Amino acid sequence: xxxxxxxxxxxxxxxxxxxxxxxxxxxxxxxxxxxxxxxxxxxxxxxxxxxxxxxxxxxxxxxxxxxxxxxxxxxxxxxxxxxxxxxxxxxxxxxxxxxxxxxxxxxxxxxxxxxxxxxxxxxxxxxxxxxxxxxxxxxxxxxxxxxxxxxxxxxxxxxxxxxxxxxxxxxxxxxxxxxxxxxxxxxxxxxxxxxxxxxxxxxxxxxxxxxxxxxxxxxxxxxxxxxxxxxxxxxxxxxxxxxxxxxxxxxxxxxxxxxxxxxxxxxxxxxxxxxxxxxxxxxxxxxxxxxxxxxxxxxxxxxxxxxxxxxxxxxxxxxxxxxxxxxxxxxxxxxxxxxxxxxxxxxxxxxxxxxxxxxxxxxxxxxxxxxxxxxxxxxxxxxxxxxxxxxxxxxxxxxxxxxxxxxxxxxxxxxxxxxxxxxxxxxxxxx
Amino acid sequence: xxxxxxxxxxxxxxxxxxxxxxxxxxxxxxxxxxxxxxxxxxxxxxxxxxxxxxxxxxxxxxxxxxxxxxxxxxxxxxxxxxxxxxxxxxxxxxxxxxxxxxxxxxxxxx
Numbered sequence: 001x002x003x004x005x006x007x008x009x010x011x012x013x014x015x016x017x018x019x020x021x022x023x024x025x026x027x028x029x030x031x032x033x034x035x036x037x038x039x040x041x042x043x044x045x046x047x048x049x050x051x052x053x054x055x056x057x058x059x060x061x062x063x064x065x066x067x068x069x070x071x072x073x074x075x076x077x078x079x080x081x082x083x084x085x086x087x088x089x090x091x092x093x094x095x096x097x098x099x100x101x102x103x104x105x106x107x108x109x110x111x112x113x114x115x116x117x118x119x120x121x122x123x124x125x126x127x128x129x130x131x132x133x134x135x136x137x138x139x140x141x142x143x144x145x146x147x148x149x150x151x152x153x154x155x156x157x158x159x160x161x162x163x164x165x166x167x168x169x170x171x172x173x174x175x176x177x178x179x180x181x182x183x184x185x186x187x188x189x190x191x192x193x194x195x196x197x198x199x200x201x202x203x204x205x206x207x208x209x210x211x212x213x214x215x216x217x218x219x220x221x222x223x224x225x226x227x228x229x230x231x232x233x234x235x236x237x238x239x240x241x242x243x244x245x246x247x248x249x250x251x252x253x254x255x256x257x258x259x260x261x262x263x264x265x266x267x268x269x270x271x272x273x274x275x276x277x278x279x280x281x282x283x284x285x286x287x288x289x290x291x292x293x294x295x296x297x298x299x300x301x302x303x304x305x306x307x308x309x310x311x312x313x314x315x316x317x318x319x320x321x322x323x324x325x326x327x328x329x330x331x332x333x334x335x336x337x338x339x340x341x342x343x344x345x346x347x348x349x350x351x352x353x354x355x356x357x358x359x360x361x362x363x364x365x366x367x368x369x370x371x372x373x374x375x376x377x378x379x380x381x382x383x384x385x386x387x388x389x390x391x392x393x394x395x396x397x398x399x400x401x402x403x404x405x406x407x408x409x410x411x412x413x414x415x416x417x418x419x420x421x422x423x424x425x426x427x428x429x430x431x
Numbered sequence: 432x433x434x435x436x437x438x439x440x441x442x443x444x445x446x447x448x449x450x451x452x453x454x455x456x457x458x459x460x461x462x463x464x465x466x467x468x469x470x471x472x473x474x475x476x477x478x479x480x481x482x483x484x485x486x487x488x489x490x491x492x493x494x495x496x497x498x499x500x501x502x503x504x505x506x507x508x509x510x511x512x513x514x515x516x517x518x519x520x521x522x523x524x525x526x527x528x529x530x531x532x533x534x535x536x537x538x539x540x541x
Binding site: 193194195196197198199200201269270271274275342343344349350351352353354356357360361363364367368370371372374375376378 | 484489491
């Protein structure tokens with residue numbers, strides 16, 4: 001007996017026209033498929049690399065290692081205030097331009113220009129080549145055509161995106177579709193108190209999105225996180241979403257949020273009772289100057305609403321919680337069965353020590369959950385790779401997982417089709 | 432004799448001054464390096480004083496906490512860290528978390 005209304009077709013999966021048959025995870029265990037995903041997905045879609053608050057002034061910059069997209073980028077705020085991105089590569093002999101101590105590690109800071117560690121070539125914040133060591137030793141070197149190679153870069157609601165596909169002119173706002181449009185106007189810029197976590201995870205990148213795109217697992221895997229009686233009740237009820245949304249390659253799940261605050265204090269742990277906070281965030285929401293939620297949040301307008309989780313393809317998740325805070329997840333593949341996970345929590349800055357502790361409890365609770373999720377993924381990856389079982393039944397509360405894998409496979413097959421007729425690249429010494 | 436870590440009103444928490452460390456990573460590392468008895472002893476001493484501590488800290492703005500007040504707030508961040516093993520796990524590590532790690536790479540300074 002469903003607690004929340006489903007669409008007329010009887011299921012969300014059928015409502016969105018997605019096949020209900022068993023699912024193969026070959027796309028998550030095949031090194032060859034991952035190599036295709038790098039070009040078909042990560043070099044052809046808008047990738048979120050950060051927020052504008054990370055670039056507070058002229059000359060503020062950070063680097064991003066985009067291993068899956070086979071490059072590293074510099075993102076910098078110019079003297080005109082614009083945010084730009086460049087391949088992190090010196091035009092002289094290809095050295096990585098910006099890095100500290102370890103070339104594979106990301107860095108950030110502020111500068112007036114970028115200077116190559118190797119031969120001292122310098123570039124302005126707009127990417128222009130401004131200085132060449134012993135310039136008169138070169139042969140007809142044209143500085144104007146030797147600036148840093150730009151990467152398409154656009155800002156949407158304060159989120160900075162890059163796209164390595166120069167052929168596709170779709171602006172990021174359009175790429176994010178209806179689900180993105182439904183979030184426009186949410187005051188993300190007020191939530192500048194940032195806690196960021198990073199983990200190296202032993203699974204395919206899509207498997208961790210799977211873990212956060214369904215809550216069917218929550219009453220079971222995280223059972224011990226609740227007090228015993230509440231935990232039994234949660235398992236008995238199971239999980240049903242308030243609503244699911246799918247538009248193009250993107251998707252969202254809208255969930256109830258009975259714990260902020262709970263109906264009965266005995267449902268939660270002593271520290272939560274004292275600090276009035278927990279997994280769903282501090283129970284006392286700060287003022288964010290919003291009379292009404294943007295239409296994309298709590299789309300069912302359900303009074304029990306707690307959190308909406310958006311999956312912006314390919315690897316960016318955005319969770320907006322009822323008590324006025326948000327969370328982002330990024331999944332950066334490093335091989336077919338490894339990736340770097342980043343979870344970043346954004347709050348309105350606390351005004352008192354009590355509020356700071358409420359936020360600490362929400363953040364640390366998120367960490368405790370993520371540690372359980374992360375280890376489960378490695379266990380899933382290793383068994384999927386055994387191929388002892390190759391087809392898996394997914395239920396209607398796992399509709400976003402079906403959609404993610406179908407979408408990822410479609411990007412790969414579209415890419416393969418469009419590149420079938422292309423002549424293979426020949427490497428030749430002579431020209 | 433070393434100077435007290437915390438404001439005089441919280442002299443009873445001095446035996447746990449080692450928990451007053453500035454980062455989540457350091458607090459979590461100390462949790463993993465502690466026995467369940469040590470975690471319980473710290474929790475039992477700090478938890479009943481939570482309301483008094485937050486009331487004391489209210490008198491300062493978040494941007495101008497004196498050093499002893501800062502250490503007191505760090506100590507209460509550590510109470511949050513140890514509340515999980517004490518109230519739920521009955522062990523220092525998150526159960527089934529095995530080798531996985533989840534490291535703070537950015538956090539707001541207190």
